[in-house]
Amino acid sequence: MLVGLTGGIASGKSQACHYFAELGIPIVDADIVARQVVEPGQPALAKITDYFGPEILLDDGSLNRRLLRQLIFNDQQKKHWLNQLLHPLIREQMLLQLKQARGPYKILVAPLLFENHLDKLTDRSLLIDVPVALQVQRTTARDGVDAQQAQQIIDAQMSRDDKRAAADDIIDNNQGLDELKQKVLAQHRIYLELAKSHDS
Secondary structure, three states, X not given: OEXXXXXXXXXXXXXXXXXXXXXXXXXXXXXXXXXXXXOOOOHHHHHHHHHHOHHHEOOOOOEOHHHHHHHHHOOHHHHHHHHHHHHHHHHHHHHHHHHHOOOOOXXXXXXXXXXXXXXXXXXXXXXEEOOHHHHHHHHHHHHOOOHHHHHHHHHHOOOHHHHHHHOOEEEEOOOOHXXXXXXXXXXXXXXXXXXXXXXX
């Protein structure tokens, strides 16, 4: 059984994943896979360098992500080209890692689970959810951006209401870490039961 885990920026996805991992659940993270496919020596990085020019690389030969983000942020054509290159590679690598993972059930973590239709690959979708005001507060504290920038990032993502409507399961993460851990544990027990009936 495969669970897709998602949530907006600063919702606590990473912390929730950490608790699931502590419970022995294998996790494949789309963001980590996205970094792996553009590591030095990977064919995708060579293509990106050809397209954007050598200044897209840092001194150590790795991808300058910040510059790349700036270049594609307001340029739909470049963004489209990059997505066409990377999305199939990321998907292929994710599926491979999921296939190799062993556990009572598996988790695919993807910030854009619904936007990129990755929920079609999963049996259940789990949303880690917080109110927008809390997202803004946490994002400004964590990423050193101002409230307006934080709000822009949130506005660029699928709306909270749409995510809540699309998700099979929701963990409200508006309290503390202990509370989140307990909710993850409760959800884990539900998934263990579902996984049994899923496999039989």
